[in-house]
Amino acid sequence: MIFTQEVKTRIQDALISKGANKPCSVCNSKDLVLVDELILSDKSSGGKFPTIVTGCGNCGKIETFAANTLVPGLLPNGKVGEY
Numbered sequence: 001m002i003f004t005q006e007v008k009t010r011i012q013d014a015l016i017s018k019g020a021n022k023p024c025s026v027c028n029s030k031d032l033v034l035v036d037e038l039i040l041s042d043k044s045s046g047g048k049f050p051t052i053v054t055g056c057g058n059c060g061k062i063e064t065f066a067a068n069t070l071v072p073g074l075l076p077n078g079k080v081g082e083y
């Protein structure tokens, strides 16, 4: 699922409101990049675990967030297929 601009804005607002927009923990760059696609882990017992991924635009360090925790209500019923 590629994020619409509306969804990207909701995610960026959540990152800010939850304090998850700090400078990179490796290189201290403030160049935070949001990967504009929902990433699914196929390792979870339920088969799908939607995650939101951000990366550092300088060194490439990647951070992952549980989509349903970072942005409650982003996915109806917490399920990707019903988005």
Ligand SMILES: [Zn+2]
Pocket (backbone or CB within 6 Å): 024, 025, 026, 027, 028, 029, 056, 057, 058, 059, 060, 061
């Ligand atoms: Zn970095």
